[in-house]
Amino acid sequence: MQNDTTPAWVYIVIATAGVVAPLLFPAYTNQIAFLWLMVLFALTWDLVGGQMGYNSLGNIFYFGAGMYISAVVQVGMFTDVGTYTSARGGEQLVLGYFDYFYSLGAGVLLAAVGCVIFAVILSRIMFGLRGPYFAIGTLGVALAARELAGTWEWIGGGSGIAMPVYPGLPDEKSLVFYGIFFMLAVVTFVCVRWLYSTRFAQAINAIRDDEAKAEAMGIHTLRHKTVAWSVSAFFLGMSGAVFGNLTGFVEPLEVAFPTVTFGIFMVVMSLLGGKGTLWGPVIGATLFHVIKEVTWTYLLGWQWVALGVLIIVNVVFFQDGIMGWMQSRWPERFGITVDASMSSRGGKRKGGAGA
Amino acid sequence: MLDNLNLLSLAPILNVQLLLDGMFVGAIFVLAAYGLALVWGVMNVKNLAQGEYVIMGGYFAWHLSTYGLHPILSIPIIAAVMFGMGWIVYLTIIKWVIGRDLFTSLLATFGIALVVQQALNLAYGPDVRTAESGFEIRSLFGGLVTVADIKLISFGLCILLAACVVLFMKRSRMGQAIRATAQDARAARVMGIDTERVYAFTYALNAAICGAAGVLVSMIWVIQPFYGVPHSIRAFVIVTAAGLGNLPGVIMAGFGLGVAEQYSGFVLGAEFQQATAVGLLVVILVWRQIQMSRYRQVVE
Numbered sequence: 001m002q003n004d005t006t007p008a009w010v011y012i013v014i015a016t017a018g019v020v021a022p023l024l025f026p027a028y029t030n031q032i033a034f035l036w037l038m039v040l041f042a043l044t045w046d047l048v049g050g051q052m053g054y055n056s057l058g059n060i061f062y063f064g065a066g067m068y069i070s071a072v073v074q075v076g077m078f079t080d081v082g083t084y085t086s087a088r089g090g091e092q093l094v095l096g097y098f099d100y101f102y103s104l105g106a107g108v109l110l111a112a113v114g115c116v117i118f119a120v121i122l123s124r125i126m127f128g129l130r131g132p133y134f135a136i137g138t139l140g141v142a143l144a145a146r147e148l149a150g151t152w153e154w155i156g157g158g159s160g161i162a163m164p165v166y167p168g169l170p171d172e173k174s175l176v177f178y179g180i181f182f183m184l185a186v187v188t189f190v191c192v193r194w195l196y197s198t199r200f201a202q203a204i205n206a207i208r209d210d211e212a213k214a215e216a217m218g219i220h221t222l223r224h225k226t227v228a229w230s231v232s233a234f235f236l237g238m239s240g241a242v243f244g245n246l247t248g249f250v251e252p253l254e255v256a257f258p259t260v261t262f263g264i265f266m267v268v269m270s271l272l273g274g275k276g277t278l279w280g281p282v283i284g285a286t287l288f289h290v291i292k293e294v295t296w297t298y299l300l301g302w303q304w305v306a307l308g309v310l311i312i313v314n315v316v317f318f319q320d321g322i323m324g325w326m327q328s329r330w331p332e333r334f335g336i337t338v339d340a341s342m343s344s345r346g347g348k349r350k351g352g353a354g355a
Numbered sequence: 356m357l358d359n360l361n362l363l364s365l366a367p368i369l370n371v372q373l374l375l376d377g378m379f380v381g382a383i384f385v386l387a388a389y390g391l392a393l394v395w396g397v398m399n400v401k402n403l404a405q406g407e408y409v410i411m412g413g414y415f416a417w418h419l420s421t422y423g424l425h426p427i428l429s430i431p432i433i434a435a436v437m438f439g440m441g442w443i444v445y446l447t448i449i450k451w452v453i454g455r456d457l458f459t460s461l462l463a464t465f466g467i468a469l470v471v472q473q474a475l476n477l478a479y480g481p482d483v484r485t486a487e488s489g490f491e492i493r494s495l496f497g498g499l500v501t502v503a504d505i506k507l508i509s510f511g512l513c514i515l516l517a518a519c520v521v522l523f524m525k526r527s528r529m530g531q532a533i534r535a536t537a538q539d540a541r542a543a544r545v546m547g548i549d550t551e552r553v554y555a556f557t558y559a560l561n562a563a564i565c566g567a568a569g570v571l572v573s574m575i576w577v578i579q580p581f582y583g584v585p586h587s588i589r590a591f592v593i594v595t596a597a598g599l600g601n602l603p604g605v606i607m608a609g610f611g612l613g614v615a616e617q618y619s620g621f622v623l624g625a626e627f628q629q630a631t632a633v634g635l636l637v638v639i640l641v642w643r644q645i646q647m648s649r650y651r652q653v654v655e
Contacts, residue, residue, distance in 0.1 A: 055458040128644035131457040132401045140636040147630035308469030315462045316451045
């Protein structure tokens with residue numbers, strides 16, 4: 001069990017920063033909101049990829065599925081989806097405050113439930129695959145969903161669905177959605193933190209370390225894997241639903257199933273921070289997002305090349321990430337006792353990246 | 356969709372067109388898939404940058420053709436250039452990935468793929484291009500079936516290239532060393548084979564094969580910086596369906612995939628052609644899993 005030994009002031013600082021940030025920098029509210037989204041991405045990816053050792057390249061599927069479910073629910077509550085989408089965004093739903101938030105709530109909730117159902121079904125199909133096959137298979141699912149969403153006319157096909165218009169002013173909208181993203185990230189973190197302190201975390205870590213032995217020890221591996229992926233899908237679905245409403249427009253290629261942007265960012269952020277740790281994804285997401293936002297515009301088209309180089313360097317030369325590096329540098333600060341007679345160099349690491 | 360099926364049964368000659376086109380592109384898929392199987396089997400690296408090497412070769416051929424060099428003549432040059440590039444990529448990146456856990460190679464080569472796509476995009480722009488080969492198009496059966504001469508030539512070149520590679524693997528000293536390393540790297544090292552060099556050579560050879568395939572793609576089809584991903588997925592579909600070290604299987608699966616894509620493009624609509632490879636990948640993985648589950652084993 002990974003008991004969280006983080007001092008209380010860290011949480012207080014983060015919580016205050018989260019509340020104060022949009023008031024201090026009102027021009028950057030959306031960027032900071034995306035930071036919380038990135039934290040959520042990294043945390044949900046790490047639950048399956050880092051802690052359980054199932055490296056998925058297709059978690060973005062739940063993001064897009066949640067977005068589409070909420071879009072259909074929100075539009076479907078007020079008008080016929082087929083005729084609405086066939087108008088090609090020519091008309092947009094204009095709602096009052098009550099209707100808007102009522103439909104938003106329903107959309108987000110159903111998106112979460114729908115994604116959990118998807119996760120349970122996909123677990124049955126995908127979790128027989130191991131290692132690279134799982135990664136490629138999940139990537140295939142995400143790409144297939146993207147192609148299907150692009151050809152399904154009822155949900156707008158390639159031209160997408162326009163979401164209902166926010167009833168208030170743009171600044172107010174930014175603040176409201178900032179609040180939602182912040183809350184989502186906090187809830188995800190708290191849930192994941194709680195999960196990591198239970199026997200469940202031990203079970204999924206055992207699956208990561210040696211699945212056959214874990215099964216021999218009596219762990220129902222498929223059930224544990226399904227639950228872990230469902231938790232991940234639950235939060236991803238909600239975040240997708242909220243993201244669709246913030247963007248105001250749902251479209252399969254760039255918004256709903258951005259396989260090469262958000263889908264890869266999740267993995268890179270977790271690896272950068274150190275996978276298989278509680279704080280690694282948060283640190284990685286923060287670092288990645290800040291670097292990206294600051295340097296993106298100065299790289300003049302080279303930003304994607306830089307991202308590719310970052311992935312290569314990170315994966316090949318710095319795979320343990322920041323947390324992993326700190327754990328091997330100062331093991332005693334993480335409650336890891338080093339047996340000097342047993343360790344060959346410096347210290348022996350507990351946890352960290354699985355084989 | 357049903358109309359298209361009806362059309363096929365009313366005019367059976369259209370099937371010939373679809374089969375021929377499927378064979379012509381399938382032959383190119385076989386080349387890329389064989390390269391993937393080679394790297395996968397010898398050094399256990401899953402190269403996700405396979406399609407990007409194909410597109411890269413295509414762009415080099417297109418670039419040379421703007422200087423007046425015919426794409427067919429540029430094949431040896433491009434194979435040599437891609438061979439050198441593959442060697443450099445091996446020394447800088449792949450070398451550190453061998454023997455690490457399986458996800459590392461996947462993600463590292465994904466990074467390579469991203470860099471290559473974006474660099475090509477910066478260099479040549481996002482336009483769809485075709486290298487002009489200047490051959491005629493023949494009509495058969497009163498114009499119902501058209502066959503471009505270049506497709507026939509590229510089919511012949513595919514067979515020639517594949518034969519060269521197979522002969523090289525069977526006959527040459529290096530080919531022998533590669534096969535020995537694939538069987539047991541440690542034993543090969545004990546026997547005095549420089550496995551580092553074998554790995555580098557294998558990866559470079561793969562890049563060269565892909566580059567040559569890319570030249571053919573640029574002549575009979577279209578290239579675009581981001582069209583590499585479908586090629587990578589096709590290579591994975593073929594290798595996963597056929598299994599490693601199964602050349603006849605790779606050839607059959609390649610032709611099958613080419614034909615399947617043509618049919619789904621015709622029956623379901625052109626927008627589904629891309630989805631076919633992805634859908635087949637998922638189906639094959641699931642099918643293999645069901646097949647394996649009988650033995651209570653995992654797909655590894």
